[in-house]
Amino acid sequence: MISTKEAYIERISKKKQKLYVNGKKVENFVEHPNIKPIIDSIGLTYDLAFKEEYRDIMVTNSQFISEPINRFLHIYTEKEDLIKRLKLARLLSSKLATCNYRCVGCDILNALYITTYEMDELLKTNYHERLKNYITYVQKNDLAVSGALTDVRGDRSKSPHEQDDIYLKITQTKEDGIVVKGAKICQSGALVVDETVVMPTIALNQQDKAYAVSFAIETGCENMIYVLQNNAYESKKRETPDWESGNPYGDRGTFLVIFDNVFVPWDRVFMCEEYQYASVLVSNFSNIHRYVGSGCKAGFADTIIGASKLMAEYNGTANASHITDKIVETVKGSEACYACGLAAGYEGVKTKSGCWLPNALYANISKTLGLPALNNAIVNLADITGGVCVTAPSKNDLENPEIGQYIEHYLKGSDVATTRDRMKLIKFVEYWVAGPHLGGAVHGGGSPSTPNIFIKRLADIDEKKNLVKELLNIS
Amino acid sequence: MISTKEAYIERISKKKQKLYVNGKKVENFVEHPNIKPIIDSIGLTYDLAFKEEYRDIMVTNSQFISEPINRFLHIYTEKEDLIKRLKLARLLSSKLATCNYRCVGCDILNALYITTYEMDELLKTNYHERLKNYITYVQKNDLAVSGALTDVRGDRSKSPHEQDDIYLKITQTKEDGIVVKGAKICQSGALVVDETVVMPTIALNQQDKAYAVSFAIETGCENMIYVLQNNAYESKKRETPDWESGNPYGDRGTFLVIFDNVFVPWDRVFMCEEYQYASVLVSNFSNIHRYVGSGCKAGFADTIIGASKLMAEYNGTANASHITDKIVETVKGSEACYACGLAAGYEGVKTKSGCWLPNALYANISKTLGLPALNNAIVNLADITGGVCVTAPSKNDLENPEIGQYIEHYLKGSDVATTRDRMKLIKFVEYWVAGPHLGGAVHGGGSPSTPNIFIKRLADIDEKKNLVKELLNIS
């Protein structure tokens, strides 16, 4: 089924959730200035599915329910699915200039699909079947599914079992399900999705088996607590939720999600103590998510490139060669990252489960290209805009009866734009330059060092050694 | 005279200033959460002058009043002054992790000192004497002097006279002085200094001579209007002025400064229509300010390096080689920038006025090293900290009676720190990663492209060509 934004909001509005924002409990979260933009972002993933021009990317047919579904709930049955998945990520990022909140859920479902198949085959468990039932359920109702992955980690030199209940763990195994306790941090969109799938964040060993757990919950079920991230951008959104805050869809809204002894029935449990599969699941997920991330970054860069060009026109510098050079540089960084993603998709492989997995080498390399590309894009945008990107007066100054005329006069750029439009754009630039994105770019898809470990493993270095031995006739 | 922080605040408090913050007029600016940190930052420039360990850097003897003065008001009479000036910049930046607000004023005074000497010599004007009297005045009272430089620029493809009163200009010349009209943007600290010196922002030609103007005003004199920059960090400081906002001294507070027909008496005018000296003055200022900027950036980097190391300890990762590598990388970038500054100082030249000027080639190169160094430092800091640097809950969440215990438990790192201290540090990292600094680093001391123009001019490329001709015996 293809649901609507309205239906999604209605479902969400009914939920009774325990939410804290900057130390205060929030009752009507749907209209809260920090939460509404998240809902609108997710809303767009529903809206676009009804636009003819995006239908090919947004909608596909389910192999499980044999009807059209939103691609964010799809399991990749052919290589082309991988490519469309990438284009989906880019499309949303370029429309939102922020998170769409449905990527991680989608990526976990696919990673679980591949991993549970292998688990069942070897361990004679029946997680795969359960998962298929679960996927069928969310597809039938077109539910928004988010993912919870990143454990708070305490002392990183210690493994989970060496610490005092820091990582999310199974505290009880009952006849009808399990009880879990712990916290996941920086879960994007957690509060306002229908469903959350949970998985471990690192490889685990036998002593850590209580932490080897994957499952799905209905968002806002009993004993869940949500604490919104608090950064400067959230303050601004609370104070001036209008265009002063730059992006109508806001920044990436993440939550500290506390599982204070939450019960999960068995039909929603997809891993339970199979510690030896934690690293496989993490690796499959990382592979998919780093892949998708290249589309996400390219979509963000699209808005940065567009803003760069528009600002150059507003400033009267669009024809300066050093300005054009910088825009081309941004394009190169962004498209190199995306091209590497495309290569990962096109060179993807079909797993035993039938689900396609992107080429892991290129997926990991694309992640290493994304950060410098986005970082450089942001620096170039700040360069093109001028210092005003962080020092401009506000919309309220512009609208103030005493000083508005001065702002109107002095903040004007070239004649192609009104002061108001230029200020809107300036605030959008501030959103990129002085917002929380760089932090997201650094750590989204894992810290910058982790792909190197995968790349070393995947690069067939010894085979290349043999090429040289053969060439030089060395024994 | 060496003034105290208390005396400085008393002077400032008496001023009647027209200040707008986010669209609202502010009456008691001294206690305003966005303004107080600026006052405290400037306050530290007074306080440190009384600390024995910093006296050699903070205090020197005036050649004009023959008594100890704060180095921020000194004209460089010997090469060593240049070096100490650089160390002064680094010291303050490393103590404040934000602007000290007295650099630009100091740099303009020195640039004017050199330039007015040349003007007088050729044009038989008497600006130099006036300036000396003015310097004597501010030194005698240890006044905080800021500088106003950056014109709003409208359409950058047009020169000042081709536009409609955008750049600051002389609107009237009277017997006792001049009247000026226009706006300067992003003047750091403008509101809360004793004095402001004003100069042009670009080279000017004859048609632009009304814009060739330099002078000093008492801050807050008649017809001046100040509008505080509005960015997300300012919102946060207003909402949570405590440690939640990361840096007790706040971010760099800049103002849109509107000169709505302001009268300036002749003894405070240092350039009046001598358009041919605008570029000389700008060039001298840029040279000095880019030089000083290398110390400023290195001081900021000191706090980033310190935060990186501390966070690694708090996260339990201080011994990981990839973490150490990143810190060393940050050190290298920062110290290369600073070393280039040092070279500019040590290779400085004595101008005809007697004032020393840093080597322009190295001063400009140091500026080009500063941006990538600081940018990389910030990315490395985000990397070492983790995504939590932009997604952590708040101080208010920690102190909330219902959820405080969870925050306390789950935000804890290794045993070397309390959760509170780790969160303080996290918020300081947020300040760097998701604050307005990158914008400042891009444009402080001029946009990234301008030093290249100077470098090309200064590099003696044809002399090097002759080296090759001689070597190869080419005619």
Added chain:
Amino acid sequence: MISTKEAYIERISKKKQKLYVNGKKVENFVEHPNIKPIIDSIGLTYDLAFKEEYRDIMVTNSQFISEPINRFLHIYTEKEDLIKRLKLARLLSSKLATCNYRCVGCDILNALYITTYEMDELLKTNYHERLKNYITYVQKNDLAVSGALTDVRGDRSKSPHEQDDIYLKITQTKEDGIVVKGAKICQSGALVVDETVVMPTIALNQQDKAYAVSFAIETGCENMIYVLQNNAYESKKRETPDWESGNPYGDRGTFLVIFDNVFVPWDRVFMCEEYQYASVLVSNFSNIHRYVGSGCKAGFADTIIGASKLMAEYNGTANASHITDKIVETVKGSEACYACGLAAGYEGVKTKSGCWLPNALYANISKTLGLPALNNAIVNLADITGGVCVTAPSKNDLENPEIGQYIEHYLKGSDVATTRDRMKLIKFVEYWVAGPHLGGAVHGGGSPSTPNIFIKRLADIDEKKNLVKELLNIS
């Protein structure tokens, strides 16, 4: 037909060519130490076609002669052809660690195929048919076809017609054909191929129409003169053609090719004064050749990575983390370039002619990734090897009866290799570090600045601008 290396050498040996090497006329070029490695390299393109493991990449079916042909003579009839073409380039580069000499010819044939189709359609010429006949001919005989493209350019600030017969031009149009005069520089392998196809090197306007010429000649036909490049590596190959010179296949052997009034019959002429198609042809060729270049660079990098790992083992440093980091860095650079190539292939488009063309944006971006990747790979290899890569004694020193024992003893590394093998590898490293490759990497596929022009044109920047306008509700 699939020819053999032996047949190829026999054909070549019969040619009577005017060849000069370092100022001397060479009669028996087949055994000349600078030429033999080129013949061996081309020979491998024939040999590998008979190896079962490479057949899928080396051999395909011709749409013209309906029999198996060497892929170097194939016109791309489906997308998969593009991908296999890329893999072909990588395979050969990784086997040869130098040029295979058949890429440019292949790429010109495909570019001509697309361009002549368009020309004929608009201009009612019949070049396309001629070209098909020509392709049929070379396929039937499995001829080695090289390409001549790069004109000597004299004063680059002047166009061809403003100079004194510098660019290759048509000097006479006769009933049976045309006469051409001029010189092409750095044509790889020119002397020892069966055929050479010639095309312009830059966009041309009407005044330059005499330079708008494309045709094929039998290599070594009347009035052709070949002058071998002379660089240090060629000297070394002449002095010590054995393993002392590092790569048995030598460096990329290019020639200055002089057309001293050469007659070309009409059935071998594919462009004759249609100046308006020069830029189209150049653009199509560049697109294809930059695409293929990403495979070529990745293949070279494979041998550099292999040599890096092997040398680390020989030096006893294979487990040092900073060594491993460098190898991973090389892998990342190389694979990013290759992935970008793959993306260009997979996102290729079918032209009207039926021939597939790689995506131009990604093809151009891959070129910009190739140079820094290869450069960095070489620097890392030098780093891992040690200064000995340019300072080692020679094979002749090792074999000298008086000092051989010392060399044997002191040049030994770890126990995993003999001194002889280590020295072979050292000489291979010298080949990369101190050979002419960097020059080739800089200019192969055009100078580093040209792709930027294409990228700017291809990047749909205004569309991205509209994304932002829509997002911010800007008119």
Added chain:
Amino acid sequence: MISTKEAYIERISKKKQKLYVNGKKVENFVEHPNIKPIIDSIGLTYDLAFKEEYRDIMVTNSQFISEPINRFLHIYTEKEDLIKRLKLARLLSSKLATCNYRCVGCDILNALYITTYEMDELLKTNYHERLKNYITYVQKNDLAVSGALTDVRGDRSKSPHEQDDIYLKITQTKEDGIVVKGAKICQSGALVVDETVVMPTIALNQQDKAYAVSFAIETGCENMIYVLQNNAYESKKRETPDWESGNPYGDRGTFLVIFDNVFVPWDRVFMCEEYQYASVLVSNFSNIHRYVGSGCKAGFADTIIGASKLMAEYNGTANASHITDKIVETVKGSEACYACGLAAGYEGVKTKSGCWLPNALYANISKTLGLPALNNAIVNLADITGGVCVTAPSKNDLENPEIGQYIEHYLKGSDVATTRDRMKLIKFVEYWVAGPHLGGAVHGGGSPSTPNIFIKRLADIDEKKNLVKELLNIS
């Protein structure tokens, strides 16, 4: 005394040395095409001392013999000496575009001066006095002193004593001196200097004490064997010693130097088993040599910048903005490296011995800037020149009566130069782009990874940590 080039050559000519070049024993080395350029290079260090314009840099007064000496033999008695030493390095590199061969000797003498003072103070040895006598001797005769440092290292995972006589060691201690055995590799200029000072290459422990040895020998004394490096450039210099080989002074000529049981009298021994001072000596030397290296690299870059500009004029591209940008980029890289060197000099410290030592932090950072700067300079030069830098025909082709006219015509650039001059310049570019320099730049002053170890140690990271604690009021 200030000696002349003629006197130097006369001294050298008398030496009876065992030299092997590419497997052959060489008798008259003075005129050998690979050796003569080395002699000419060293000769210039004598010649320039007599040129008035360079006297201030080339000549100073000795504190030991109270007369003018060549600065290459000076012990730094004041800070200004450090700066002039740096300028000396740059001057020679910019005149020679290759090694001057006297740097390492000079740097070892200064490092020994500092280290032997400390050794004597603690160990009550009398090395310092001996060294002063030795320095007095070389100063009185203005001898060319080279340094031998880099041991062949065998298996780098093993220390010297774990291997089979690979590193240079003391094999016998006699009444009148010691006997040493081993080999030093890549000693620049070793054969044709008057004297060689020898020191260890790495830190040593007690088991390695036989390898802790430093001494001076008269070059070419009994049981010494010299084997010239063999790389492609040496082949070319042998084949075409004229301008075809690019640089009249040749490339950096290094030797494998074999000490086959060489006797050293006590008055020339400066360390003998004091293993605990090996690392101190190495560290002092590295510090000085990396410092000096920044001047050396900048001098090389001067010739590259000059060649870039000249070639742009010859090619008719001197006004293209992307060409100018590249030259400016090269200037920036080079001057940043040199500025960092200057900072190291100006921030130098006086050691107990009275000799000045550059600031170690900046010296090490300058080394890390030198490699990318020189590498980038070379790539930019190749870019500006065109592929012709590695593919041009030869001087002999130009002078060949049959084809000379073609070369003359087709290799011509713009009218500002003759073909001959353009080809001379092309060959000079080839020398940089395809010569052994990159290898030298990578490993000169130690491998690229070693400075990082020093930087980490020198950077006061914990002090910076305390800055942050104080700022945030963290305990």
